[in-house]
Structures are given as C-alpha cells and as structure tokens.
Amino acid sequence: MTHYQAQDAAHHIHPFTDTAHLNQKGARVITHAEGVYIYDSKGNRILDGMAGLWCVGVGYGREAIVQAVSAQMRELPYYNTFFQTSHPPVIELAARLTSLAPEQMNHVFFTGSGSDANDTILRMVRHFWAAQGQPERQVIISRKNAYHGSTVAGASLGGFSVVHEQGGLPIPGIVHINQPYWYGDGGDLDPNEFGLQRARELESKILELGADKVAAFIGEPIQGAGGVVIPPLTYWPEIERICRKYDILLITDEVITGFGRTGEWFGADYFGIKPDLMTIAKGLTAGYIPMGGVLVSDRVFDVIANHGEFYHGYTYSGHPVACAAALATLNILESENLPQRVKSDIGPYLQERWLKLAEHPLVGEARMLGLVGGIELTPNKTKRAPFKVEKGTVGLICREHSFNNGLVMRHVGDTMIISPPLVISHSEVDELIEKATLTLDQTYAQAK
Ligand code: PLP
Numbered sequence: 001m002t003h004y005q006a007q008d009a010a011h012h013i014h015p016f017t018d019t020a021h022l023n024q025k026g027a028r029v030i031t032h033a034e035g036v037y038i039y040d041s042k043g044n045r046i047l048d049g050m051a052g053l054w055c056v057g058v059g060y061g062r063e064a065i066v067q068a069v070s071a072q073m074r075e076l077p078y079y080n081t082f083f084q085t086s087h088p089p090v091i092e093l094a095a096r097l098t099s100l101a102p103e104q105m106n107h108v109f110f111t112g113s114g115s116d117a118n119d120t121i122l123r124m125v126r127h128f129w130a131a132q133g134q135p136e137r138q139v140i141i142s143r144k145n146a147y148h149g150s151t152v153a154g155a156s157l158g159g160f161s162v163v164h165e166q167g168g169l170p171i172p173g174i175v176h177i178n179q180p181y182w183y184g185d186g187g188d189l190d191p192n193e194f195g196l197q198r199a200r201e202l203e204s205k206i207l208e209l210g211a212d213k214v215a216a217f218i219g220e221p222i223q224g225a226g227g228v229v230i231p232p233l234t235y236w237p238e239i240e241r242i243c244r245k246y247d248i249l250l251i252t253d254e255v256i257t258g259f260g261r262t263g264e265w266f267g268a269d270y271f272g273i274k275p276d277l278m279t280i281a282k283g284l285t286a287g288y289i290p291m292g293g294v295l296v297s298d299r300v301f302d303v304i305a306n307h308g309e310f311y312h313g314y315t316y317s318g319h320p321v322a323c324a325a326a327l328a329t330l331n332i333l334e335s336e337n338l339p340q341r342v343k344s345d346i347g348p349y350l351q352e353r354w355l356k357l358a359e360h361p362l363v364g365e366a367r368m369l370g371l372v373g374g375i376e377l378t379p380n381k382t383k384r385a386p387f388k389v390e391k392g393t394v395g396l397i398c399r400e401h402s403f404n405n406g407l408v409m410r411h412v413g414d415t416m417i418i419s420p421p422l423v424i425s426h427s428e429v430d431e432l433i434e435k436a437t438l439t440l441d442q443t444y445a446q447a448k
Contacts, residue, residue: 055287115149195232221267228374259283263343
C-alpha cells in the first residue's frame with residue numbers, strides 16, 4: 001500500500017464498503033479529473049463511465065463553475081434562509097429551477113443532498129394531509145430495490161433488504177411493492193403487459209391498506225442504484241392514473257434522472273407524467289458542491305403555505321455557494337443544450353453501440369435510455385440464468401477488469417451499469433464501447 005492508501009485504511013470509513021475487503025489492497029486514490037477522465041495517484045487515466053456517482057453531467061474541470069463558486073465565496077460565503085431572510089443566489093436559483101421544471105412545479109425547498117430531500121418529502125406529505133384534516137394518511141408506498149438515500153427516511157423509502165436489516169428499518173408507515181424489472185421478473189410476458197401488471201400492484205396495495213391511509217407513492221423514473229431498471233412505457237402513466245384515482249400524491253425521485261440524463265430535463269417529462277413532488281440533487285450542481293432539493297407543485301405548496309409554520313429546515317438549505325454552483329451548472333446545461341444533445345445526438349450514438357453488446361455471449365440483455373444503461377451478465381443468455389457462484393461475484397470481476405482497462409463501470413449484482421457525463425464526445429463513446437467489450441471478453445474467459 002502507498003502512504004495515502006495506508007492512511008486511508010487506518011482512518012477513513014468509506015460509504016457502502018466492506019472495509020476489511022477494501023483494506024486488503026487499499027483504495028484507488030483519485031487525484032484529479034478533466035472532461036470525462038479521472039486520474040489516479042499511480043498516473044492511470046480512466047474514462048469515468050459513471051460521471052462520479054451519476055452526478056458530473058457537465059464533466060470535470062468546468063472553469064465557469066469554479067469561477068462562480070469562488071466569486072460567491074468572496075461575496076457571501078454563507079447565510080441562512082431561516083427567520084425571514086433570503087439572498088440573491090437562492091432567489092435566482094429558485095426562479096430558474098421552477099422555470100425549467102414541469103409547469104405545475106413552481107416552488108422549491110433546498111437541502112444538502114438527495115437523502116435529506118427525501119426526508120423533507122416524507123415530512124412534507126404527511127404534513128400536507130394532516131393540515132387538511134387527514135392525519136391518518138401516513139403511508140408512503142415505494143418499491144423493492146428502490147434507492148432513495150441513506151438517511152433514516154431515505155433508506156426506509158428505499159427497498160434494499162440488506163439496508164433494512166441494519167438499524168431496524170424501514171420506519172413505520174412505509175411499504176414496498178414490486179419493481180417493474182422486466183428482465184428479472186417479466187418471464188414470457190410482453191414488456192408493456194408486464195409494466196401494466198406491476199403498476200397495478202399499486203392499486204392492490206392501496207385497496208389493501210385503505211386509500212384513506214395512503215399519503216403518497218414514490219419512485220425513481222428509472223431505478224439507478226438498483227441496476228438501471230428502465231420500466232416499460234406503460235408503467236408510469238398507469239401509476240399516475242392510479243394515484244389520481246385514489247387522490248394519492250405522486251413523487252418522482254429525479255436525483256439521477258434530472259438535469260438531462262434521459263434527454264429531457266426530468267424523467268417525469270420523458271415518461272409524460274405530472275408528479276406533485278420531485279426530489280433533485282446530483283446533476284443540479286454536477287456534484288461540484290453538495291446540494292439537493294424538493295420541487296413542489298402548486299397543489300402541495302398551497303396547503304403547506306397556508307397552514308402556519310412547517311417546522312423543518314437545514315442549516316445549509318439554499319447555501320449561497322451551492323446555489324452559485326447550481327446556477328453555473330444550469331448555464332452550461334442550457335447554453336450547451338445538453339438535454340437535447342442527449343436526446344438527438346450522443347444518446348442515440350451511445351445507445352446503438354451499447355445495445356449491440358447484447359450479442360456478446362456473456363450478456364443476457366443490454367438496455368439504455370438517454371445516457372444511462374445496464375447490461376445483464378449471464379452464463380446462459382437464452383434463459384436469463386443466474387451464475388452458479390454467489391450473486392455479484394462475476395459482476396465484481398467485471399468491474400475490476402473494467403477499472404484496469406481504464407473504464408469506470410459499476411456493478412449491481414451481476415448487472416453492469418453506466419451513466420457517463422452528458423458531454424462525452426463521439427470518440428470517447430467509441431473508447432467506452434471498446435473498453436467495455438474487452439472487459440466482457442476478459443470476464444467471459446474467467447467466468448466460463
Ligand atoms: N435518490 C436517488 C434516486 C439516488 O440515486 C440517490 C443517490 O444515489 C439518492 C436519492 C440519495 O442522494 P444523496 O447520496 O445525495 O444523499
């Protein structure tokens with residue numbers, strides 16, 4: 001281990017990491033980044049197929065963000081938005097964001113991350129119903145294998161059983177229905193039929209619980225951390241129909257799908273639905289400074305705003321420096337037309353090549369929407385079969401090969417996923433595909 005790695009192993013606790021396993025050889029230390037590339041302390045240049053953690057949409061090294069952040073630090077490094085105060089960057093950002101968001105979203109509450117934005121949502125929807133004399137409307141319906149963050153509410157809303165097992169989660173009042181994962185669960189069903197079936201589980205759950213007990217439904221338009229589960233096109237409109245039928249709030253968690261990743265500004269725009277609340281983070285500031293938020297529709301705002309004080313807020317809600325980073329990021333997204341670029345240029349270019357990976361003997365399915373995709377590894381592509389070894393073993397081998405080949409691909413079990421920066425060039429896409437193919441060949445040779 002290098003000095004850095006030894007110090008890291010001795011003192012730094014990593015998120016979502018098996019520490020004993022990590023410390024056998026030490027962490028890869030990333031020292032700098034430019035464009036779509038990250039560089040490690042050994043001098044390796046690695047194409048970042050994950051845009052950090054799905055966040056660096058505009059790519060690394062954007063001087064305009066650096067300038068905006070440092071100017072804001074000089075001008076007003078901090079002030080809060082409690083106690084009837086405000087400041088120019090937060091005002092400007094709120095107006096700008098709500099003009100980009102779906103038409104019903106005219107309000108925004110700022111947080112420090114996606115996780116705490118989902119905590120805000122949990123409290124806000126329960127307050128929304130209580131304020132209207134329906135305090136028993138408490139339950140939030142989510143999905144198995146969803147990811148909504150790591151705080152107590154975020155992890156409870158999430159649907160990972162391994163997460164729930166640590167710390168006595170989920171908290172009361174959160175239930176999970178099945179996900180629209182056609183490759184894993186769809187069998188011989190037509191994907192659109194399967195999408196409808198899975199959406200209708202929401203209706204069954206509402207009827208089982210009693211509609212007067214249900215506050216909201218939450219879902220990621222595309223499940224990211226769960227393995228890039230892209231729902232059939234029938235799924236979301238049916239979910240929306242059911243929410244409206246039973247007057248249940250519809251929440252889309254846009255932490256990954258926001259800010260151009262699908263080729264639209266938000267995943268809800270792509271799937272043609274109108275949520276009541278949306279969680280945002282990541283691409284909002286391109287990860288340069290932490291920030292999250294909740295976009296709030298007029299319907300929810302009109303109730304919250306007219307029922308006294310909502311006893312909720314964070315020291316860093318609307319942090320001026322984060323707002324400056326967000327404004328600069330939005331400038332880039334807009335001036336470089338990045339959502340449109342994903343929709344009509346680089347998205348289709350990558351999709352065409354990525355979907356061809358399905359021809360590889362190790363791949364059972366390749367899927368991609370906008371610039372987010374997954375491939376399912378399998379020992380028997382005609383049967384979508386799992387490997388004989390423990391789930392995730394082959395995925396991990398594949399991830400290691402990928403890193404060593406100079407490409408960040410992440411694995412979720414035996415699903416490989418990518419979510420590259422929206423600014424990735426055509427030749428960088430070619431490089432990504434070449435490295436992914438080599439990685440699959442090496443993994444196949446080892447897994448056979
Ligand atoms: N929601 C979704 C859909 C996410 O993907 C994530 C993070 O990956 C979160 C919430 C949590 O965001 P954060 O890590 O900023 O707390």
